[in-house]
Amino acid sequence: MRSIGxxxxxxxxxxxxxxxxxxxxxxxxxxxxxxxxMFIAAVLIGVAGLMTLLVDTLMDGVPWLGWSFxxxxxxxxxxxxxxxxPLAGTAWVMVMTAxxxxxxxxxxxxFLEEFAGRHWYTRVIQLNISNLAxxxxxxxxxxxxxxFVFSLHMGRSVVAGALTLTLLVLPIVIIASQxxxxxxxxxxxxxxxxxxxxxxxxxKTIVLPExxxxxxxxxxxxxxxxxxxxxxxxxxSSLVFLTFVPTDPxxxxxxxxxxxxxxxxxxxxxxxxxxxxxxxxxxxxxxAMNALAIWIRLKYQRRREE
Amino acid sequence: MSLASSDDPKEPxxxxxxxxxxSPAPPPGRVATNAFPASAxxxxxxxxxxxxxxxxxxxxxxxxxxxxxxxxxxxxLLRESLVFFADIPIWEFLSGTKWTPNFKPQNFGVLPLVxxxxxxxxxxxxxxxxxGLGAAIFLSEYAPERLRKTLKPILEVLAGIxxxxxxxxxxxxxxxxxxxxxxxxxxxxxxSAGLVMGLMIMPMVSTLSEDAMVSVPRSLRDAAYALGxxxxxxxxxxxxxxALSGIVAxxxxxxxxxxxxxxxxxxAAGATPNLTWNPLxxxxxxxxxxxxxxxxxxxxxxxxxxxxxxxxxxxxxxxLIMSIFGRWFVGRFRQEYE
Numbered sequence: 001m002r003s004i005g006x007x008x009x010x011x012x013x014x015x016x017x018x019x020x021x022x023x024x025x026x027x028x029x030x031x032x033x034x035x036x037x038m039f040i041a042a043v044l045i046g047v048a049g050l051m052t053l054l055v056d057t058l059m060d061g062v063p064w065l066g067w068s069f070x071x072x073x074x075x076x077x078x079x080x081x082x083x084x085x086p087l088a089g090t091a092w093v094m095v096m097t098a099x100x101x102x103x104x105x106x107x108x109x110x111f112l113e114e115f116a117g118r119h120w121y122t123r124v125i126q127l128n129i130s131n132l133a134x135x136x137x138x139x140x141x142x143x144x145x146x147x148f149v150f151s152l153h154m155g156r157s158v159v160a161g162a163l164t165l166t167l168l169v170l171p172i173v174i175i176a177s178q179x180x181x182x183x184x185x186x187x188x189x190x191x192x193x194x195x196x197x198x199x200x201x202x203x204k205t206i207v208l209p210e211x212x213x214x215x216x217x218x219x220x221x222x223x224x225x226x227x228x229x230x231x232x233x234x235x236x237s238s239l240v241f242l243t244f245v246p247t248d249p250x251x252x253x254x255x256x257x258x259x260x261x262x263x264x265x266x267x268x269x270x271x272x273x274x275x276x277x278x279x280x281x282x283x284x285x286x287x288a289m290n291a292l293a294i295w296i297r298l299k300y301q302r303r304r305e306e
Numbered sequence: 307m308s309l310a311s312s313d314d315p316k317e318p319x320x321x322x323x324x325x326x327x328x329s330p331a332p333p334p335g336r337v338a339t340n341a342f343p344a345s346a347x348x349x350x351x352x353x354x355x356x357x358x359x360x361x362x363x364x365x366x367x368x369x370x371x372x373x374x375x376x377x378x379x380x381x382x383l384l385r386e387s388l389v390f391f392a393d394i395p396i397w398e399f400l401s402g403t404k405w406t407p408n409f410k411p412q413n414f415g416v417l418p419l420v421x422x423x424x425x426x427x428x429x430x431x432x433x434x435x436x437x438g439l440g441a442a443i444f445l446s447e448y449a450p451e452r453l454r455k456t457l458k459p460i461l462e463v464l465a466g467i468x469x470x471x472x473x474x475x476x477x478x479x480x481x482x483x484x485x486x487x488x489x490x491x492x493x494x495x496x497x498s499a500g501l502v503m504g505l506m507i508m509p510m511v512s513t514l515s516e517d518a519m520v521s522v523p524r525s526l527r528d529a530a531y532a533l534g535x536x537x538x539x540x541x542x543x544x545x546x547x548x549a550l551s552g553i554v555a556x557x558x559x560x561x562x563x564x565x566x567x568x569x570x571x572x573x574a575a576g577a578t579p580n581l582t583w584n585p586l587x588x589x590x591x592x593x594x595x596x597x598x599x600x601x602x603x604x605x606x607x608x609x610x611x612x613x614x615x616x617x618x619x620x621x622x623x624x625x626l627i628m629s630i631f632g633r634w635f636v637g638r639f640r641q642e643y644e
Contacts, residue, residue, distance in 0.1 A: 025536075032538040036448060042440025046461050046512070049505045053467070053475045060478065107368030115365055129372050134559070134629045135622065136566020138593050139379060141600070142618045146382040150606065167375050174372070198354060200361045228468030231568035231593070235600045257470045257569075264474050264573055272478055279471050286466065 057283075061276030069277055073243040074259070078270030081263075083278055088245040089158070089253035090227050090285075096162035096249065097169065097226050098219065104166070105173030105222075106215055112174075113181040114203050133171035140168045141235030149236060159249040161236045168232060169222040176218020180211040213300035217293035224289040228282065230257035256282050383622055386615030393609055399616060405579035405595075407610050414613065416620060418579035422589030423621075426500045426571055427564040429585055433504025434560050438511025439553065445512070446519040447541045458513065465509040473573030476502035481574065488586055494576030497585035503570050507560040514559065518552020519545050551639040558632035562625045568593040592617050 064078075072082025108125075116122040144164030154160040184207050192202040233255050241262070246253045256278060263275035391399065394414045402415015441461060445454050481498040485491045522545050530544045546553065576588030577598055590598075596614045604610045 028536050028538075032536045035538050036444075039440045039444035039448060042437045043444050043457055043461070045437055046441055046464065046505070046508055047457070050460065050464050052479065053471070056475065056479045057471070104368045104371050107365045108372060111362075111365035111369040115362060116369070125369055125372060128376050131626070131629060132372060132375060134562055134625060135379065136568070136593065136625055138566065138568045138596055139383075139618055139622050142596070142615060143375075143379050143382050145600070146386065146615070147378055167371075170372060170375070198358050200358050224466070228466075228470075230468070230470045231597065234568075234597055238601055257468055260470050260474065261569065261573065264470070264477060272474075275474055276478075279474060282468060283471070286468070290466065 054283075057276045057279050060273055061278075061280045064273045064277035065280060069274070070281070074241045078268065078274050081271075081274050083256060083259060083281060085242040085245055086254040086256045086259035086278075087281070089242075090255045092158045092246050092249075092251075092253060093162050093165060093233075093255055094223055094227055096158060097165045098223055100162060100166040101169055101173050101222065102219055105170050105219070106177050108170075108174045109177030109181055109215075110203055110207075113178055114199060114207065129171045129174055133175070136231075137168055137229055138231040138235065140164055141232035143167065144232060145235045155250070156237050156252055157250045158246050158253045161233055161253060161255070162249075164232050164236055165226040165229060168229065169226050172222040172225060173215075173219055176221065177211070177215045180214025180218065181207055183214060184210040213296050217297045220289050220293040220296075224286050224293075227255070227289075228257055228286060230255075230261050233258050234261070256285075379622065383615055383619040386612050387619045390609065390612040390616045394616075400620075403581055405590075407613050408604075412609075416592075416617060418581040419590060419592045419595050419617060420620070421581045422496065422575065422579065423565055423571075423591040423593070425496045425583065425585060425589055426503060426575055426591055427561055427567075429497060429500025430503035430507060430564040431557070431561050433501055434508045434511045434564075435557055437504065438508045438556070438560070439515060441508070441512040442515035442519060442553075443541050443546075446516045447537065447545060458516070461509045461512055463509075464506060465513075467506070469506065469567060469569040470573070472502050472506050473569045476570055476574035484586075491586045492576070492588045494574060494578075494588045495586050496575050496589045499570050499573075499575035500585060502574065503564050503567055506567070506570070507563050510560040510563065511553075511556045514556030515549065515553045518549035518556070521552075522548040551636045554639075555632045555636045558628055558635070562628040562632075565628070566593065566621060566625050568597060572597045592621050596621075 068080075069082045070087065071084055072080060073085050075081040108129075112122060112125060116125075141164065144160060144167070148154045148160035148163050149156055152160075154163075188206050188210065189202055192206045193199070197205070237252065237254055237258060242252065242254050244251075260275050260278040260282065263271040263278065266272075399414050399416050401417065402413060403417045404413035404415045405418045406413045441457075445458060449457065476498045477493075480502055481491075481493060481495065484495065484498055485493075491497075526544050526548060527540050530540045535543070571591035572594040575591055575594060577590050577594060578588040579590045579595070580587055582589065596617055599611065599614045
């Protein structure tokens with residue numbers, strides 16, 4: 001209380017008059033409204049940018065879409081060109097990436113969450129994973145080119161591409177799986193352990209079934225990142241106009257984003273159109289995958305809450 | 307996690323599996339939910355120990371993949387770069403202002419590429435900081451809950467669009483608009499790539515900054531309102547300083563993403579190594595150079611081919627420094643609120 005007394009004494013009559021005088025707040029109101037307008041503009045520019053991008057692509061690409069676009073190989077003439085080879089390549093790469101990513105990613109997450117404890121190496125692995133998530137994708141391309149394509153003699157093959165993308169999306173899968181595993185109530189785990197389960201039995205019968213929806217949606221999101229990546233695949237596969245569908249993991253391949261890039265780089269205007277058509281197909285695939293991930297999450301979230 | 311013990315695969319209660327299988331019937335009134343199939347529980351202990359041991363080692367192997375990846379990146383980049391630096395002194399590489407590896411006389415000064423990368427990333431950073439921070443303030447401080455829940459996912463869609471699509475957008479939509487404003491702009495220019503890249507990394511800034519701002523406690527805002535502050539004053543003088551570490555971290559993350567971004571700069575910014583501050587000129591980013599060599603006919607093993615690993619190493623070091631700096635900054639300036 002003494003401090004308040006001191007302050008009261010320190011205020012002179014003049015200061016008191018100044019404080020008591022009603023201030024003009026008009027400019028503050030004006031400034032507040034001005035900046036509110038700026039903030040809204042920032043949001044609107046973001047949303048408008050997205051809309052413009054989508055509308056522009058749709059307008060350029062829709063006239064070129066059609067069954068023959070899906071079922072034809074690349075061609076020198078835009079009217080005849082299609083995306084069969086890169087579409088098949090994308091499917092191959094996606095399936096193989098999933099095959100490699102799921103065991104390694106989920107295994108790492110299980111190890112970190114349920115087996116490793118709080119050791120120094122857990123921290124090292126965790127730090128390392130978050131660093132890897134920030135490494136530019138083209139660096140993974142350089143790694144894949146040097147390691148898989150040349151040193152391990154895989155050539156510019158589907159398997160080299162899939163392994164490269166696996167390393168690229170692994171941090172995403174690990175982090176998503178860790179979150180899903182962490183969300184399993186510890187009472188479930190304690191109950192399992194109290195019943196005499198070993199740690200692996202507990203993971204196998206309690207943790208994994210509970211965490212599968214979260215892991216699944218994380219894996220799907222990671223794969224949707226993988227199929228949109230062009231830079232690392234560009235390093236692995238180089239630029240190719242393929243007129244065949246990959247038949248085995250050793251085949252050469254192209255993927256959809258790479259084909260789009262090739263077409264964008266062509267000077268003739270017709271190729272811009274089919275590039276846009278390819279983008280539409282790619283965006284539809286991404287949209288479907290994201291919708292699936294969200295659907296899985298919502299469905300199982302509701303079940304647990306019941 | 308407190309129960310975890312990785313070094314000892316033996317479980318304290320796993321000695322007599324038959325006990326579970328043949329345990330007496332539960333007392334009436336309780337539901338016997340046996341989560342473990344009898345077959346699993348009745349396995350012989352030795353087999354189970356082997357299974358446990360194998361599982362732990364395969365999980366360890368899986369976890370080591372991420373470490374091996376990091377080591378692999380460093381080894382690959384260093385191995386090829388060291389050969390390159392044996393021919394070209396590292397100082398000449400880092401300080402030279404002429405980059406002409408593909409024709410004689412060859413010059414290996416990386417600064418034009420670094421300049422191109424920084425010019426595009428700088429434009430993108432300005433755009434994303436302005437838009438992202440504005441959007442974050444609106445979403446966190448002004449927008450009603452329902453509007454926030456609609457707008458945030460829409461903005462985040464921007465981050466999920468493949469970069470090749472942004473490259474297409476920059477080249478076929480933004481560049482023509484720029485050319486109608488500034489008639490002497492070249493088709494491939496840094497400004498178009500930078501603007502579009504700013505749009506791409508904007509949700510990164512807005513989402514992470516907004517998360518940081520939402521977690522600023524209400525009591526701080528209430529105190530400021532009680533002192534007569536307006537909403538704008540509360541946002542800029544209380545909330546932003548309190549959330550500064552998160553905002554800066556999001557910005558650093560976004561910039562490091564912009565530096566490593568490949569397709570937009572490859573498609574829209576051009577392939578002319580050019581040390582300039584004029585965003586209307588054509589430049590070549592580090593990533594764009596790597597792509598140019600990789601898609602060309604440069605023979606593997608040649609000095610020209612090794613340059614991409616030297617440039618890649620520099621890129622890797624730049625992004626690594628940024629993420630370390632970001633983490634340091636967050637740790638140094640984070641405000642913890644109860």
